[in-house]
Amino acid sequence: MRLSLLLAIALAVATLAGCASPKADFYTLSAEAPGDSARPATPVTVLIGAVSVPELVDRPQIVVRAGANQVTMNEFARWADSLKSQIPRVIAADVAQDLNSPRVSAYPMAGDQAAVYRVQIDVQRFDATLGDAVTVDALWSVSSPGKRAPLSGRSTVREPCSGAGYDALVAAYSRAFATISRDIATAIRPASP
Template identity: 85%
Template sequence: MMRLSLLVAFALAVLTLAGCASPKADFYTLSPEAPRESARPATPIVVLIGSVNVPELVDRPQIVVRAGANQVTMNEFARWADSLKSQIPRVLAADVAQELNSPRVSAYPMAGDMTAVWRVQIDVQRFDATLGDAVTVEVLWSVSPPGKRAPLSGRSTVREPCAGAGYDAVVAAYSRAFATVSGDISASIRSAAPL
């Protein structure tokens, strides 16, 4: 009888621990556009994507989504794999490199003649998502050409629909939105650069 009681107590303890197990967290990362063949010839232009400012509300590991006009939710189990301040410049650099067909675009300082570098500063003003609907990014950007020329600046506001209801669709929509921002920055550089 004592042995049976111990066995039942052990089984109940195992079931209790199994019921308390945490759900598995999913980690997400922004991604650049898929590589494609460029019709443009390769250019020697050098671009450095500088540090990126993001709103404090979304500067956290949890993915933040809008739940109403004045409410957001943070899912403890849907997280960014890396900070947005490091993901956004990396993705922008890859997309700008593809847009300009230049192998010399980076989010990190490069060796070489730093006087010939186009420097890009990014200030993300809005980074909103609604599950199953769309994401919206609003970005102020500034491009400092080499030499003493005046900086170029712009504002890109992009609303990108989600192709599904989950967090993976939100992250994919954010990636597409930043590809559009990269296109705006690249067009500005292309219009001012002696390519």
């Protein structure tokens, strides 16, 4: 009796271990690696404000296009942090590098707030097909210090994936945001004193 009870428990544990769900992988966007060329410093303070993203992709699962009218959400390929948190941090790091300025942040900084360039970004499209490419379409505006009218632009970037998996897809998104960051930095540079 006791042996059969132990055998039943061991069998139940083995069955449950075999039914364990697969391990989830977590991904983050990354800033572009620093280049070797020394850009001239642009002594400006830039605040990257809140970023809006489409509700479809505003979730932990990575969303990919499966057809013209179909998307899939992989429960085991997830963002490590929300896109609304990751995108401003990555753009701030890329813009800081492009302007060669240590005063670019996604969080308010101490100092003269009247001298801050404020950037707003509305991601209109955040789309990907595994093994193919990602597309990011973003409207952005830069409010410069003083009474000047805001500068605005639209960056539409299609970045090919360098492989078939989620690592390649997330790296392509990171490169797309580096391109958008360069567009924003280019708009700030001539407007700066």
